[in-house]
Amino acid sequence: MDFAEEFGPQNKLERSRAPFKRAKQTRFSRSSTKYLVIAPAYTMAHQCVVVLIMKERYFDDVKVGDRFKSEPLRVTEKEVIEFAHKFDPQMFHLSRKDAERTIFKGLIASGWHTAAMSMRLFVRTLNFAEGAIGLGVDELRWPNAVRPDDVLTVETEILEVRPSRSRPEHGIIRLRNVTTNQRGEVVQTMLASAMVPRRAP
């Protein structure tokens, strides 16, 4: 599923530019996805706000080849610096001034911050009932730096699905997450395996 295609542009800026009547439409997903759009919630001036109620997802709801796109997340300088102070105190993450003297020529987010922000977007998008339990991550790469005011989006592709051998009430999914910025540059890629709940039979 392409989120944007399914529900129209989700970026706040794009939303405010979208035709007013878009928010008047009540759209139900025709595919197996679990989004239900309640619209119009309310409108104010030229802003249209769409309320999304996301149903919980189960192992049984995803299949190999399914694709999901998260909503966007804007990175702030304050958060980049806060994360660095707590977890990755290196000069290219800690202060704009010091970072200018590094090979990055400016402040960049810790790769672990990018990973954490990507997790947030993934969790909110897939929204597995009882949560997705991370089993492991492979080939975690940061091909481009993330900088303050970048807007990140995560695209998820389901690569494998199989029932759990040890926990019959769970299934294992293997997926690829690709995080891109507002220019479409890839800032993170990874493969992950997660254990997610199956529907009660």
Added chain:
Amino acid sequence: MDFAEEFGPQNKLERSRAPFKRAKQTRFSRSSTKYLVIAPAYTMAHQCVVVLIMKERYFDDVKVGDRFKSEPLRVTEKEVIEFAHKFDPQMFHLSRKDAERTIFKGLIASGWHTAAMSMRLFVRTLNFAEGAIGLGVDELRWPNAVRPDDVLTVETEILEVRPSRSRPEHGIIRLRNVTTNQRGEVVQTMLASAMVPRRAP
């Protein structure tokens, strides 16, 4: 280098139990490690505080087989929940009460929080001049859950070292980081590649 062996127990609790005279000793590293211990800094009641001034490390200072052990870091419930709210809003990370109903039977830290805390310990221990630029991570695993009040330590082993082909002033190191809790249980393992600065010739 075994940090604890070299400088005595660094855990605050252990430190307070350590013989008073330990802090009176001024120890200089005999190996190639870059730690310089200035002691005694000051003592108060039964607490001995040792001030470590850590010199910066370069690519040229590490070789294959070198091992490093971080100081310990205590995980707090508040931090586990804060991180979850920001980055991994799932029920086993968000609230003690809800987490009790999950298969973990209690609150656990996000794997990305464990990764971030491990990064903090790694960065402080290795302390590369100008910082270590993460190129990628493989085989990131979380074999045991991290719970509030766990005390984490990271052990780093250098697996490969080679000059950078594209940046002659840098070198590439490949390393294994293993994070353990206070019972010696492994809570995270990973392989990582990082670009670090070489000494000026």
